[in-house]
Amino acid sequence: MAGQLDAYNALDLERFLEHFVDDVPVLTFPGNEVMADRSGPAFRVKCQELFTANPGLHVKLVSRMVHGRIVVDQELVTGLSSGGVRSAVAMYEVGEEKIQRVWFVA
Secondary structure: OOOHHHHHHOOOHHHHHOOEOOOOOEEEEOOOOEOOOOOOHHHHHHHHHHHHHOOOOEEEEEEEEEEOOEEEEEEEEEOOOOOOOEEEEEEEEEOOOOEEEEEEEO
């Protein structure tokens, strides 16, 4: 996961996506429902839309917990075009080389 947040903050789509498997499932937590508009190939499209619409986008890692293959990040997202600030909790299942699965806490 090293470099994932740096790539996000640089709005470097290709470098950011290198950290995920191509068909990454993006799920809600705790329901485990697939976020259909964000999983697999749609993940690239959603990330591109997010980066394009928010040229000042920046995420600050508030805290990180690692338990085996699971990484839980508390994040503070700023630079949204709406001017808002968003607190987020993301969980990642990390494989040998890439992120295999993502959950966002609803």
